[in-house]
Every structure is written in C-alpha cells, then in structure tokens.
Amino acid sequence: MYGIGKFRWITIGLIVFVTLPPCNRVALFSAEWPQFRGPGGIAVSGEVGLPVKWSATENVRWKADLPGRGVSSPVVAGGRVYITAASAYREGRLHVLCFDAATGEKKWERQLASTGSTMCHPKTSMAAPTPIADAKGVYALFATGDLVAFDRDGDLRWYRALERDYPDITNQVGMAASPVLVGETLLLPLENAGDSFALAVDARTGRNRWKTPRARGVNWVTPTVARFQGKTSVLFQTAREITAYNPDNGEEQWTYKGENLGSIPSPAVLDDLVIVPGNPSVGLRVSDGGKPERVWKSRKLTASYASPVVYQGRIYALTGIGIACLDPATGEEIWRERLGSGFSASPVVAGGKLYVAKEDGVTCVVQLGDKPKILANNALKGPLLATPAISNGAIYLRTEKQLYCIGTKK
Amino acid sequence: MIKGSCILLLLLSSAMVKAETPKDELARLQAVKREGKDNEAASRAWKDVVHRGPAMLSALLEAMDTADAVSSNWLRTAGDAIVERALMEKKQLPAEQLERFVAEKKHNGAARRLAYEWLCRLDPKTPDRLLPGMLQDPSPELRRDAVAAVIRVAETQLAQGDEEAARVAFRRALAGACDKDQVDLLVGQLEKLGEKIDVAVHFGFIRQWRLVAPFDNRKDSGFKKVYPPETKVDLQAAYKGQDEREARWVAVASKDPYGLVNLNKELGKQKGVVAYAYTVVDSPSEQTIQLRAGSPNGLKMFVNGKEVFHREEYHHGAAVDRYVAAAVLKAGRNEILLKICQNEQTEEWAQEWKFQLRLCDAVGAAVPFSQSK
Structure with a gap:
C-alpha cells in the first residue's frame, strides 16, 4: 500500500522529472506509465527483462475482461492500472476501471452516462483518449466531452461535461486526442469542426485555468510537452501548423506553418529538435530566440496514425508496411524493415527493443541497432488498436474486450 | 476564559x-x-x-x-x-x-x-423477473433489454421450427423496439416469415417534403446567413438564389425506408450551396417530441419558425438519429423547416448532400402525426 509519504515522494519526483531531458527521464521513472506513450509522452521505458514472446496463454501474468470497447491505452501509476471503456447502445455508457497492476484484481469501476454526442467512425470509440494518472489518481477524458477525475480509491474528485459547457466541441468522427498533465494543469486539445480551442484545467478542482482559440478543423493530435532553453512548452499540432504554448498561461511562444502535417500522430522531441510528422515530415530546430527553423524535410518519414519515437539518437517511425529508422540530423533513412500492415497504435521502446502492436492482434518485437532484427510476432485475439503500456516489468496490452498483463511470472 | x-x-x-x-x-x-x-x-x-x-x-x-x-x-x-x-x-x-x-x-x-x-x-435472475413487463418502458435501456429478451425467445422458437410462435414474438418485440439495430433485425426476420413492415412509419420518418435551392454557401458563407425561407415560407415564391439563379419550391416524396432525401438526385449535384426542406405535420395534440436527423452536411432545424438545432459540420458521416433536438408540437398544424448546407470540398468522400428526419419521443418511438401528400 502507498501512504502519504509515498505520494509526497512521487510528487517531488514528478517535479524533478519535467525538468530533466528526455534521456534521463526514462531511467528515473521507469516504473510508471502515466499517460499516452508513457513518461513524458516519449514512448520509451527504462524497463528491462520484458518478455519477447507471448500468446494468449504464454507469459500472461493476468488478464481481465473489459465491460466495453475502447482504443485508449492503459496507464500505470502507484501500482494501479487505469483504463477506460465504452458500452451500451451507441456507447452511451462510459467506464473508468482500476486494477491492481501486479495481480489484476479489480479495485473499482465507475460509470458515467454519456452527456455528449456518441457518433464516431466505427474504428474508434468514445473511449479513445488515453487517461492520465498521477499519485492522486486518474483523469479520464471521453470523446463525448465527459471529463472526470477519480482518486486512486475511486472517490470522485471532480467531473465536467464539456459539451454542456461548450456545445459545439465534439466532432462526428470522434475526438481521440489524449490530455497531458503539466504540474497541476491538465491540458486538453479540443480541436473540432465547430468550436476549437486548447483548454487548461486545474487538475485539483477541474476548473478552467486558461482557454485559447485553435483553428477550426477536426484534429486528433495529443500534445507533446517539451523544454527548450529552460522554458516548458506544450506543442499543439494540426495539419497546417505546430504551435508552442506556455502551459502556465496559454501564451503562444512560437508557431510553424506547414502543409500536410499530420492530424493524428504526435510530434517527437530530441533536445532542441522537434520532429513533426507529416507528408512530408519536417525537423524544426528551436533556437535560443525561440523561433523554429526548418532543418530538414523528409518523405521517408510519413504520417499516418502512429507517432514517431526517438531512442538513442535515432528516429523510429512506422511506414505503411513496417518500420523506418532515420537520422534526426538530416531526416535521411538509415534502414527500414517490413512488418506487415495495419498500424493504429504507436510503437514503444524498452530495453533496446521496439514493440509494435498491430490491428490484427499481433505485436512485433524488433531488436533495434544498426540493423534491425525481428525477434517475435506475438498473437493475441485482436483487434489491437491501443498503444501498449510498459511498467512493473510487464507490457499492458488492451485488445477490444480484454486487458492483458504480459510478463514473466514473478 | x-x-x-x-x-x-x-x-x-x-x-x-x-x-x-x-x-x-x-x-x-x-x-x-x-x-x-x-x-x-x-x-x-x-x-x-x-x-x-x-x-x-x-x-x-x-x-x-x-x-x-x-x-x-x-x-x-x-x-x-x-x-x-x-x-x-x-x-x-x-x-x-x-x-x-x-x-x-x-x-x-x-x-x-x-x-x-x-x-x-x-x-x-433479476432480468427474468423484471424485463417481461418492460417492452413499452419509458427507460430506453430497460426497454432495449426487454426487446432483446423477446428476440432471444423468438429466435429459439424459430430454431425449434415453430414459425408462428416466432412470428408473434418478433411482432411483439417490434412493438417495443426503437433502436435501429434491433428494428433492422426484427424487420428482417418478419419479412422472412412473410410480413411486410413499413419501417418509415415505425420510426416516424417524414417522407413528404418541399425543397428549394440553390442559395449561396461558397466559403461557408450561407450557414449563418438568413435567406427568405427562414423568415417566411411561401411555396409559390420564386427566389433569387446563388448567382441570380431562380429558386422555386419542388415537391418530393422519399421512398427510402429511412426517409432519406438525396439532394444531389432531387436538385442536381451542386457545391457551395444551401437548400431548404419544408414540411407540414398535423399533430393530434400538443406533444413534446424529439426531432432526430441524419445528414453529413451543415444542418439547421426550425419548428414553427423557431430554430431548435444547428450544427456546422461537414462530411463526417451520416447516420439515423445522428442529431437530436427537443421541440413541442402544438395541436394541429406545425411547420418544420430544415436548412441543409453543402460545402465546397472536392474529395470523393465529400460529395454527399442529403438528410433524413423523424419525429419521436424521448425513448425513440414514433409520435403520432400525419402529413397530407
């Protein structure tokens, strides 16, 4: 069990964490996977000893049935796994579930009735945005605009119905961008065909901190939090621009206007370089003056659903049929490897291996290096659209109806 | 102290x-x-x-x-x-x-x-005890489960070869069914058993419309603009439409089971335009209703001259009951006006210009109304 002392240390740790460069973050917080694409949203875990091979019966520590569909990822914090789901006719019922990360015991489940529109593309779900967890509990956003915070024991801390507050925010394809947390501020990209804005909410109370307009147009990009020259920025990307905001007050720090940038994958950051997925993708160097300068353009790195990942000085990005490794200095391709097709989830890295979850339920494990080596293709009954989470020496995989904890038995 | x-x-x-x-x-x-x-x-x-x-x-x-x-x-x-x-x-x-x-x-x-x-x-065992009395329940979720329970019984009867018992049970389930997936299943089964179901009547879709177009919506300028039909509907009027083109009301009757009206077919394919659809329904009494519409286009709904819904969103799919608006029908004559805006997107998937509308209660069951042809 975690007492008050543990919470304090976790909080201090989180403050230290956001001030560290990404390469150091991994080692410090390898045990947690608190948000979409893990600590800092960089999709890299410091965990080692993860299984390379698994199946529905091999290397499964536990599995749990879920009460409904969803494409959101599980998140892990404080020994708990949180996940969202949507059920009932036209996904009118929303679920937040909490499991013991080690045993899979269900600790609690809460339900909401959808207060916003539940229309979406059949591939996605009302449970599309990945929740975000901290030592206090979990924050869950649904595509309906329902936004809720529970503490780790399932007590309701606060609740908002964003479509009541802002009636034109939802889109009929289905909102899917995930919130990010900076300190005590929850940042929400609400970019739609109707009312479009970035909203900052006080994570303690759920009340607004700031709200800044964004261009109208449906968009699914989860923001990326980064530090440039000692300043924290939150990067919001659409097909036409990428803009850095001060997370404290929503003031614009810089913007880069482009064409055919991705409206689904998130940008990746390596020191002062921002890798902006698009068709073509671009590399932006954020200088001392804070103005971004384009240093390369690459058609070898293309944008679809999955976000690129930076690991040990290289970019790894999914193509339509596999994985490409690129040089972040030039955007030039170093190698590429075929893995098949059907990628909705983003790839994640741990222990020098890349884990690529595919829609058909297969997760490819690829040894990274100067030459790639496919180590395994592990099949579960799909579909598998959610990005994996890595924590506690285990890989948490969410299929349509089940949550798996993949790890060697302890 | x-x-x-x-x-x-x-x-x-x-x-x-x-x-x-x-x-x-x-x-x-x-x-x-x-x-x-x-x-x-x-x-x-x-x-x-x-x-x-x-x-x-x-x-x-x-x-x-x-x-x-x-x-x-x-x-x-x-x-x-x-x-x-x-x-x-x-x-x-x-x-x-x-x-x-x-x-x-x-x-x-x-x-x-x-x-x-x-x-x-x-x-x-709670469902076995409570659901049989809930086929007409005002709670949509309870009613849906009650319908599903009767469907299961009917399917078992059908599998056992008792077609008449199954037909009666499917009919009973249909009387309570409001959700499209259940209605589609029931209509399919009943038609296989020789019954003919008017799906549009079951759902309360409006099939008789008057249409007028084109008004200008280039650069999405028309959604907020108030064109003459929004002020007063005159079915004999000849309006000055987009680029001075004459716009007159034309009558259409949808034959689609879900009341779909394809404006590209009825009015000719056009982009950057606004169409209006007008109809009159007679209500036997004052009743609180829902207007449930489907359209991939920018849409406004008016009842007796009052706007009850607007959504400026284009080509993100269309489905039955996609948009829901609450309204009150007065006893007797009621005017319903829809504004259906088509934008200028050129992609192949962005060409549809269509709508459907039904009148129902909060559960989704058709409310009583009539239309003169």
Whole structure:
C-alpha cells in the first residue's frame, strides 16, 4: 500500500522529472506509465527483462475482461492500472476501471452516462483518449466531452461535461486526442469542426485555468510537452501548423506553418529538435530566440496514425508496411524493415527493443541497432488498436474486450 | 476564559459544519454549474453521501428525478461507489426499495436503470423477473433489454421450427423496439416469415417534403446567413438564389425506408450551396417530441419558425438519429423547416448532400402525426 509519504515522494519526483531531458527521464521513472506513450509522452521505458514472446496463454501474468470497447491505452501509476471503456447502445455508457497492476484484481469501476454526442467512425470509440494518472489518481477524458477525475480509491474528485459547457466541441468522427498533465494543469486539445480551442484545467478542482482559440478543423493530435532553453512548452499540432504554448498561461511562444502535417500522430522531441510528422515530415530546430527553423524535410518519414519515437539518437517511425529508422540530423533513412500492415497504435521502446502492436492482434518485437532484427510476432485475439503500456516489468496490452498483463511470472 | 470561549466557538462551528443533512448533500450534487464552478463543494458532498452508505441509495435515486445529465453523473458515481463497497464489505442493500423504485415508471429512466443494474448484481435472475413487463418502458435501456429478451425467445422458437410462435414474438418485440439495430433485425426476420413492415412509419420518418435551392454557401458563407425561407415560407415564391439563379419550391416524396432525401438526385449535384426542406405535420395534440436527423452536411432545424438545432459540420458521416433536438408540437398544424448546407470540398468522400428526419419521443418511438401528400 502507498501512504502519504509515498505520494509526497512521487510528487517531488514528478517535479524533478519535467525538468530533466528526455534521456534521463526514462531511467528515473521507469516504473510508471502515466499517460499516452508513457513518461513524458516519449514512448520509451527504462524497463528491462520484458518478455519477447507471448500468446494468449504464454507469459500472461493476468488478464481481465473489459465491460466495453475502447482504443485508449492503459496507464500505470502507484501500482494501479487505469483504463477506460465504452458500452451500451451507441456507447452511451462510459467506464473508468482500476486494477491492481501486479495481480489484476479489480479495485473499482465507475460509470458515467454519456452527456455528449456518441457518433464516431466505427474504428474508434468514445473511449479513445488515453487517461492520465498521477499519485492522486486518474483523469479520464471521453470523446463525448465527459471529463472526470477519480482518486486512486475511486472517490470522485471532480467531473465536467464539456459539451454542456461548450456545445459545439465534439466532432462526428470522434475526438481521440489524449490530455497531458503539466504540474497541476491538465491540458486538453479540443480541436473540432465547430468550436476549437486548447483548454487548461486545474487538475485539483477541474476548473478552467486558461482557454485559447485553435483553428477550426477536426484534429486528433495529443500534445507533446517539451523544454527548450529552460522554458516548458506544450506543442499543439494540426495539419497546417505546430504551435508552442506556455502551459502556465496559454501564451503562444512560437508557431510553424506547414502543409500536410499530420492530424493524428504526435510530434517527437530530441533536445532542441522537434520532429513533426507529416507528408512530408519536417525537423524544426528551436533556437535560443525561440523561433523554429526548418532543418530538414523528409518523405521517408510519413504520417499516418502512429507517432514517431526517438531512442538513442535515432528516429523510429512506422511506414505503411513496417518500420523506418532515420537520422534526426538530416531526416535521411538509415534502414527500414517490413512488418506487415495495419498500424493504429504507436510503437514503444524498452530495453533496446521496439514493440509494435498491430490491428490484427499481433505485436512485433524488433531488436533495434544498426540493423534491425525481428525477434517475435506475438498473437493475441485482436483487434489491437491501443498503444501498449510498459511498467512493473510487464507490457499492458488492451485488445477490444480484454486487458492483458504480459510478463514473466514473478 | 478567552481560551475556553475560543474552544467552545470552534466546537460549535465544527458542529455547524457537520450539520449538513443528506438532503443538503444531494442538493449540492444536483446544483453543479457550468465550467466546474461548484466542483469543490460537490466533491465534498459526494464523499459524505458515499460515506453514509446504502441507506442513501433511495434518496440518491430520487434525486436523479430532478437532476440534469451532469448532476446525474455525480449521483450515479456515488451510487455505484456505495453499492460496490457494500458488496465488498458484505453489507445489505435495500433490495425491496430498489425493486419498488424500478417498478415506478414515474421515476427518471436512467435512475430506474441504475437501480435495476444494482439489483442484477444482487440477484442474476433479476432480468427474468423484471424485463417481461418492460417492452413499452419509458427507460430506453430497460426497454432495449426487454426487446432483446423477446428476440432471444423468438429466435429459439424459430430454431425449434415453430414459425408462428416466432412470428408473434418478433411482432411483439417490434412493438417495443426503437433502436435501429434491433428494428433492422426484427424487420428482417418478419419479412422472412412473410410480413411486410413499413419501417418509415415505425420510426416516424417524414417522407413528404418541399425543397428549394440553390442559395449561396461558397466559403461557408450561407450557414449563418438568413435567406427568405427562414423568415417566411411561401411555396409559390420564386427566389433569387446563388448567382441570380431562380429558386422555386419542388415537391418530393422519399421512398427510402429511412426517409432519406438525396439532394444531389432531387436538385442536381451542386457545391457551395444551401437548400431548404419544408414540411407540414398535423399533430393530434400538443406533444413534446424529439426531432432526430441524419445528414453529413451543415444542418439547421426550425419548428414553427423557431430554430431548435444547428450544427456546422461537414462530411463526417451520416447516420439515423445522428442529431437530436427537443421541440413541442402544438395541436394541429406545425411547420418544420430544415436548412441543409453543402460545402465546397472536392474529395470523393465529400460529395454527399442529403438528410433524413423523424419525429419521436424521448425513448425513440414514433409520435403520432400525419402529413397530407
């Protein structure tokens, strides 16, 4: 069990964490996977000893049935796994579930009735945005605009119905961008065909901190939090621009206007370089003056659903049929490897291996290096659209109806 | 002396703080306002309500009768937490009170459904006991489960070769069915058994329309602009439309089972334009209804000259019941006007220009109305 002392240390740790460069973050917080694409949203875990091979019966520590569909990822914090789901006719019922990360015991489940529109593309779900967890509990956003915070024991801390507050925010394809947390501020990209804005909410109370307009147009990009020259920025990307905001007050720090940038994958950051997925993708160097300068353009790195990942000085990005490794200095391709097709989830890295979850339920494990080596293709009954989470020496995989904890038995 | 007074004052104030009654706590959960403005007070009240345990369940459910959708979720999560913890601690739940609450149809449908779900956790045979009486239930979720239960019976009868019993059961299920997936299944089964079902009538789709176009919507300029039909419908009028083109009303009758009107077919394919669709329905009495529309285009809905819905979103799919608006039909003649805007996107998937509209109650069952042809 975690007492008050543990919470304090976790909080201090989180403050230290956001001030560290990404390469150091991994080692410090390898045990947690608190948000979409893990600590800092960089999709890299410091965990080692993860299984390379698994199946529905091999290397499964536990599995749990879920009460409904969803494409959101599980998140892990404080020994708990949180996940969202949507059920009932036209996904009118929303679920937040909490499991013991080690045993899979269900600790609690809460339900909401959808207060916003539940229309979406059949591939996605009302449970599309990945929740975000901290030592206090979990924050869950649904595509309906329902936004809720529970503490780790399932007590309701606060609740908002964003479509009541802002009636034109939802889109009929289905909102899917995930919130990010900076300190005590929850940042929400609400970019739609109707009312479009970035909203900052006080994570303690759920009340607004700031709200800044964004261009109208449906968009699914989860923001990326980064530090440039000692300043924290939150990067919001659409097909036409990428803009850095001060997370404290929503003031614009810089913007880069482009064409055919991705409206689904998130940008990746390596020191002062921002890798902006698009068709073509671009590399932006954020200088001392804070103005971004384009240093390369690459058609070898293309944008679809999955976000690129930076690991040990290289970019790894999914193509339509596999994985490409690129040089972040030039955007030039170093190698590429075929893995098949059907990628909705983003790839994640741990222990020098890349884990690529595919829609058909297969997760490819690829040894990274100067030459790639496919180590395994592990099949579960799909579909598998959610990005994996890595924590506690285990890989948490969410299929349509089940949550798996993949790890060697302890 | 002063110290003693201070302690007394503190004790008194502490007692006053704790004096909040269960009713006050529920009232706080019912009173949350926009943008999370009452979240702190509601969060404290939520914990207090949950702490009081199963004794609060009936009052909590009754509070949902008058709560809006947002407050209902505060109440719902409190109820779920009470039940979950009571079951874990093997505390007794007030099953008889809950079942009475489910049976009383005057209560809020979502609250009754919640009580029903708690009963199901206590006794897995609850559906067998309660669902048979719920085929016409005002709670959409209870009604849906009741329909599903009858479908299961009918399918078993069909598998056993008793077509007549199955036909009767499918018919009975259809009388309660409001959701498209269930209706489609039932209509399919009944048609295989030789029955003919008018799906449009079952759902309450409007099939008779007058259409007029084109008004200008280039650069999305037309959605907010008030063109003459929004001020007054004159079916004999000849309007100056886009680029001075004459726009006159034309009559159309949809033959689609779901009342779909394809404007590209009826008016000719056009981009960057606005069309209006007008109809008159006769209502046998004053009735609160829902207008449920489907369209991949920018859409406004007006009832008797009053705007009841707007959504400026293009080519993100179209489905039955995609958009829902509440309205009141007066007894007798009622005018319904739709504004359907087509944008200028050139992609192949962005060419549809169509709509469908049905009139139903809050459950989704067709309301009584008639149209002259």
